[in-house]
Amino acid sequence: MNTKNFIKTVPMEQVEVRDSFWNRYMEVVRTSMIPYQWKALHDEVEGATPSYCIHNFLVAAGLKEGKHGGCVFQDSDLAKWIEAASYSLIHHPDAALEKDLDDLIELIGKAQQPDGYLDTYYIITGLDKRFTDLQNNHELYCCGHMLEAAIAFYRATGKRSLLDIMLRFVDLIDRMFGPEEDKKHGYPGHEEIELALMKLYRITNDPKHLRLAKYFIDQRGQSPNYFEEEGKGRNFYWANSHFKYQYYQAGKPLREQTVAEGHAVRAMYLYTGAADVAKETADEGLYQVLRTLWKNVTRRQMYITGSVGASDYGEAFSYDYDLPNDTVYGETCAAIGLAFWAHRMLGIEPRGEYADVLEKVLYNGTISGMQLDGTKFFYVNPLEVVPEASEKAYVYSHVKPERQKWFGCACCPPNLARLIESLPEYAYGVREKTLFVHLYLGGRADLRPQGIPACLEVETQYPWKGNIRMTVRADQAEQWQLALRIPGWCGKYALRVNGEAVEAAVRDGYAVIDRVFRDGDIVKLELDMPVEKMQASPRVREDIGKIAVMRGPVVYCLEEADNGPQLARIRLTNAPFTVTYEPELLSGVAVIRTQGEYLEGDWGEDLYRKAADEKWIPKDLTLIPYYAWANRQKGEMRVWIQS
């Protein structure tokens, strides 16, 4: 494995975001979602399904009487909230919030068992059953999330309180799982702990953390199948479905897998953890397995919005090129998982395709999962919605035309919160003396801890404009390389340093400027950002004859609010597009307008007729960014438009 390609992430601590697009989201998360979810975790939101999160910890700690409430993996909601809240503290110290966190962690500590065990479900319902149903009961998954929370809190505050708690739990897990004969040879039914252990390893450098993560990944799907053995006599739904153990990506060892199958969030988390292990162990073979899976996912099973997991049944991958727009699942969490995975792949090799997918899913299929004000959420992210269909026809009934307040199984909202609050970490990477800019975020990055003797200040109105202005701040002049991502969607760009055009070789999607940078140097990148009509491969039968509209990384859609009902009757023509930035609309979006056509014809009571020339009448069309749909009134929406 070419370890020389490895890129070190520039951590979020060194990246301040002052970005017109993302700051609004980060502030919504910090000032609205985090406080709202805090209330939700305390069951203080009126009319919402109770979370039971805090309740469960109180009961587990012996401070309250009661039963376990919510899902078996309810602890993870709390963990994701701690993670998001901790990230928010990094650039926004908040004594009250930190105090809440301290108190909460104290409570978590009280719930922890003497041997380190920590999962409220089994603490409350019976510790004798712990680790006996890995397939379904999410203990290792919850541990993973709580580990991520512990690391985030430690990073934000330097406090080891939750980290120490979790180290004790990890020690217990390490004593219980592994290749040794006296240990269980199992692995989680829902992956997550693998990537969390790798985060931990990067802090502790303790080889047992790496070893355990690697064990979980390598042991998965080995014969005899652990879940089958564990579950003898039990009737497991998914293992009995057509997915069989591939629902859990455990039908065979990961290294033998070539196609993404089963539950999409599980798959994304597994691949993310595996990428961490591949990098840390310089395992070229494992990386190539992930390359194959990456190609399968992004070139055959990904919606143009970056959503993955086409099948409602099992919240799962379907099969190559099966990408229905109306019966889609496209879970928000799966899109978030794809962002994690893309970022890890980028850490192994700086390929533009990884960053392109990262950007695509960040600007489309993840944030489509939340209302602009952060109060309502989608689990499912469809590309075509007819409210009447969702209400009346079961096959579309999982597709909601309006976001929901909170979910009984609320995995997606806190997952969005932690993603958005950690966004700065996705922007930059360093390899020796090369700074890779993956995402164009306004703000300032201090690169000195990574060995680049400078800070970079970025000004941009991305994604609405393609102009990026970067100012180098440096104490001394020194030679280093600035590798700027030229997005896959960009056909033409101009690059200037201090006003002078520069020719920069483009390698794998990055234009590299190699020079002595001085304080005050100004690098300007102008990415041409026309409106583009996109087609899907003709293997995608749902999209034949249709066009999706993109501008830069942003996928657009037609919404009933702008275009009236029956969007299926609209087609695009060759009329030009106009782009207008409208600061008041949908928290500020670039709107695309064009003249299309509408299929006229009142057929009265006729259902079928001999074909006649269809009458298409001109119709003014307005397209808005896909992520911003369903923020006005309930109505139809459509990404793929007839042409």
Next chain:
Amino acid sequence: MNTKNFIKTVPMEQVEVRDSFWNRYMEVVRTSMIPYQWKALHDEVEGATPSYCIHNFLVAAGLKEGKHGGCVFQDSDLAKWIEAASYSLIHHPDAALEKDLDDLIELIGKAQQPDGYLDTYYIITGLDKRFTDLQNNHELYCCGHMLEAAIAFYRATGKRSLLDIMLRFVDLIDRMFGPEEDKKHGYPGHEEIELALMKLYRITNDPKHLRLAKYFIDQRGQSPNYFEEEGKGRNFYWANSHFKYQYYQAGKPLREQTVAEGHAVRAMYLYTGAADVAKETADEGLYQVLRTLWKNVTRRQMYITGSVGASDYGEAFSYDYDLPNDTVYGETCAAIGLAFWAHRMLGIEPRGEYADVLEKVLYNGTISGMQLDGTKFFYVNPLEVVPEASEKAYVYSHVKPERQKWFGCACCPPNLARLIESLPEYAYGVREKTLFVHLYLGGRADLRPQGIPACLEVETQYPWKGNIRMTVRADQAEQWQLALRIPGWCGKYALRVNGEAVEAAVRDGYAVIDRVFRDGDIVKLELDMPVEKMQASPRVREDIGKIAVMRGPVVYCLEEADNGPQLARIRLTNAPFTVTYEPELLSGVAVIRTQGEYLEGDWGEDLYRKAADEKWIPKDLTLIPYYAWANRQKGEMRVWIQS
């Protein structure tokens, strides 16, 4: 109600079929399906799911030890077999088969309880529970089917054996159900007995049979809801689904219903029975309710093949204009039910639209449910099939690319058998001195018992040719009217009597020749039968931009066997069609050929691209009749083709 419009059916006893299309089907049913199903009912088909039908009757009769096997409505399979076998005897006396029927009926008689009760499920599992779960347990449904069987056997043989058995059961039901205070105010969870009681009434003329049928129809959906009352404390799946009691067409009284909802077969049977009651009681109000439902079904919820019930979930109607081609259900039995209903509506008023739908569903959505040789069957009749999708994606998994041998719940195969064997009954009707020809079947009809002083001999190669030659056979010359259906699909036709063109007024889809007919008069009807491109209303979003090809009543499709895979990449052009009758292909079909185009382009590993001009290359296309698909190799099929 205008009872003068009523048409009397010319019963199958008077109609001999010598039709190149239907005789083959009737012979397949008689010589293959009936013997095969006999074996199946006896659990003698190797590798097939046992039916348990005979077993259940043996156990119920005390002649065998054992448990009840199969579905709760398993008796109905036997009933439908008796009905089909009886019809076959009408024109093909068969002593051995009749003996089998006699023996079987003797067995049924032995299973009957002293008070007349007859349902093997409750006889075996506990008579104390009978009539306590009308909502789910199909007793009245099974009784209806056995009644139809009894009437068919009586018609075929003149033997009252099964009829008397069933009269006793009906008497019991009549004692138990009705408006009187001491009776149960229930009705069947699955309609069927209503139409069967009306058949019985036409034989017995006993007002209680009419009264009971009418009671079941009128009581249905009244408040308080019987199923809700009956089911207190029970957890009923469908009543808890989004259908609620409308799954059973029992959410409100039939007379308040305007949209077809819920389980499609149930709905068809209810409407059929209600049409019988409306006619028999000259109930204009009820007929208008059925007109409204008819319009809803045929103008908003019917596939071009005549299939109804778009939703797999609940085997049910979806909502207006929701007619997906790939996730469709379109149960064979629902199409059969639509044929029943259409025929009943035609008996109230001779409207061409009723006969058009009858013909459409007979030549398409019903017989598509069986393999040409009658050995394999579809439950689901899709309009678009991709085998890989059916195998790998749950949302299409109910859509089978190959017909199945037999079903655990085998309602469709014996239903097809009885429909096909009774087909002659659908062709003719008489009103005073007018003979209505609804269907063009080769053969001979003796119309004298209905008061038309003649026989009619028909020669035709329908549906492959539009030429119909009818010869009048009469002892004496007399004036009467011959009303020939001019199908809705026919734009041009010529009518000659004894070689001379005649002008006949067309009323509601029938061209009426009013003259003195003499022995040997020859009436020739030439229906122009070009290949037609059909469009669906733009309200059907799945079919926008697509064309279906029809010729005469027959809907065509593209199949992979002729056109290769990826049928979604094919589009029709304006190239002419050629029609060739191929006697060796698919038991003899008219094949349509044309030059279409195929969307070229090997996108390699690309999934999305900036739109470029698409390259469509010429491709020779072969279309076969839809009903005959899936008779060669497993492969794709598509009715609605891009244009």
